[in-house]
Amino acid sequence: MSKTITLLGSTGSIGTQSLDVIRAQGYRVHGLAANSRVEMLAQQVQEFQPDWVAVVDEAAADKMESLLAGMPSPPRLLRGPEGLIELARHPVDAVLNAVVGIAGLGATLAAIESHNDVALANKESLVTGGHLVTEAVRRNGVHLLPVDSEHxxxxxxxxxxxxxxxxxxxxxxxxxxxxxxxxxxxxxxxxxxxxxxxxxxxxxxxxxxxxxxxxxxxxxxxxxxxxxxxxxxxxxxxxxxxxxxxxxxxxxxxxxxxxxxxxxxxxxxxxxxxxxxxxxxxxxxxxxxxxxxxxxxxxxxxxxxxxxxxxxxxxxxxxxxxxxxxxxxxxxxxxxxxxxxxxxxxxxxxxxxxxxxxxxxxxxxxxxxxxxxxxxxxxxxx
CATH class of the missing domain: 1.10.1740.10 (RNA polymerase sigma factor, region 2, helix turn helix motif)
Incomplete structure (x- = not known):
């Protein structure tokens, strides 16, 4: 079954392994997001051809804009923490949140409030805001699917x-x-x-x-x-x-x-x-x-x-x-x-x-x- 995925934290360890899975399953990538590793992000864009990318670090976002300018059909660029959250709101089959740390909480909540299922590798979303996340899941009727190997x-x-x-x-x-x-x-x-x-x-x-x-x-x-x-x-x-x-x-x-x-x-x-x-x-x-x-x-x-x-x-x-x-x-x-x-x-x-x-x-x-x-x-x- 074909699915459309947004991957947040695509240049980290979980992100790159997630792309292995996405590649193997032939899923379509709607959006990719990274903090600052824009050279790797640009390579991922060229392979997976997402519609959107988000770069949290502002200086890195400037560099990403230059890299995208040289591509024939570049995705649209979102900037800063707000851009990460905006990307998480886009409707897809699943948002895979592999952001590290509390920085992922806002994106998890945004994805859930937009009725997206969330594959959660960002454990800090539940550690820091467990009540907020679980209540949002209940209220919006979505699935919260654990990615940590233990969970x-x-x-x-x-x-x-x-x-x-x-x-x-x-x-x-x-x-x-x-x-x-x-x-x-x-x-x-x-x-x-x-x-x-x-x-x-x-x-x-x-x-x-x-x-x-x-x-x-x-x-x-x-x-x-x-x-x-x-x-x-x-x-x-x-x-x-x-x-x-x-x-x-x-x-x-x-x-x-x-x-x-x-x-x-x-x-x-x-x-x-x-x-x-x-x-x-x-x-x-x-x-x-x-x-x-x-x-x-x-x-x-x-x-x-x-x-x-x-x-x-x-x-x-x-x-x-x-x-x-x-x-x-x-x-x-x-x-x-x-x-x-x-x-x-x-x-x-x-x-x-x-x-x-x-x-x-x-x-x-x-x-x-x-x-x-x-x-x-x-x-x-x-």
Whole structure:
């Protein structure tokens, strides 16, 4: 079945893998959006011939305008954060949001309000504005389809509607990242280069650092609460070092279902775009003749304080997860610039969560103000 897709964040790791799926399925691309990597975006435009492109960074948008001028039938160009949101509003079969960070929240809400189904790789949309997003989905009657490998695995295990009603527990798997098994004293001197050496996945810098700190798993726990309606105490983090079991679900009879596959993001990306159908795609099959072991362990939140901070945040509710996310985004930026140490990330995120109660309802402007406050807190406490 042919579909028309808008892809936000097309030049990142998830974006380029999404284009592999789009290419393999022969889907039409309505729009592509990127922050600043316009040379790569121009190459994507030449191959996929979208009707529209959006570039968030203003200087990069100027450069993109020059690149488009040399093309025979260029797409129309949208600029800035407003351009990203405008593109998300265009009617398509699905908007795949692979933007990194809270910058993706506005586009997620815009897509939903325009009655577009959303394939969501931007977990921060639910972490920072979970109430706003889920209410918008309910109000507009659209589908919110998870792209994260773990949430896709849970979603796939819950396709039997009767079984889904008896869900009692989610087992959210984690690779453990490059620092699994280490204690705080071993982490003190870890550098950007150390943290970027993920054992299983090829991802962008920010999400790779989040994996090393287990912040990514904390954000995924919060996302799972919003997606699947279980309280955080019913979601258990399980370290699965081989990244073959992508997550599991447990039912009232204590039966457990798991989704397995190679560590290739094109599998969950494709399922979000083809759901409820399954079709052949570009990802390789899992070869059980080479699979010698599957191991399980517990996540050490005493050492990896980002995970502990996220659990505190979702327990507090309200804007606490937004504050945790904003603090983490700022702290990771500083770490990647070699301005703080690796352990400072967890210290700062936890300090923000502990600083206020954050409870109660909120609006979209409240989300952005909380994010600003959290970033300011980090800068004041480094």
């Amino acid at each position: 896709s695995a849970i979603f796939q295990c819950l396709q039997d509607a009767h079984s889904a009603k008896t869900l009692t527990k989610i087992l959210l798997t984690a690779s453990g990242g490059p620092f699994f098994g280490m204690k705080r004293e071993q982490l003190a001197g870890k550098t950007r280069a150390d943290a970027l050496k993920h054992p299983n996945w090829n991802m962008g810098a920010k999400i790779t650092i989040d994996s090393a700190s287990l912040m990514n798993k904390g954000l995924e726990l919060i996302e799972a609460v919003w997606l699947f309606g279980l309280p955080p105490e019913k979601i258990q983090i399980v370290v699965q070092r081989q990244s073959i079991i992508h997550s599991m679900v447990q039912f009232s009879d204590n039966s457990v279902l798991a989704q397995l596959g190679v560590p290739d993001m094109r599998i969950p990306i494709q399922y979000a775009l083809t759901w409820p159908e399954r079709v052949p795609g570009p990802a390789p099959e899992l070869d059980f003749t080479t699979l010698k072991q599957l191991t399980f362990d517990v996540a050490d939140e005493e050492t990896f304080r980002c995970l502990a901070a996220c659990k505190k945040a979702i327990a507090k509710g309200g804007l606490a997860p937004c504050a945790a996310n904003g603090a983490n985004e700022e702290a990771v930026r500083l770490f990647l610039e070699d301005k703080i140490g690796f352990l400072d990330i967890g210290r700062l995120v936890e300090a923000v969560v502990d600083s206020e109660s954050f409870g109660g309802t909120y609006t979209l402007p409240d989300v952005y103000e909380c994010d600003r406050m959290a970033r300011s807190f980090v800068l004041a406490h480094i």
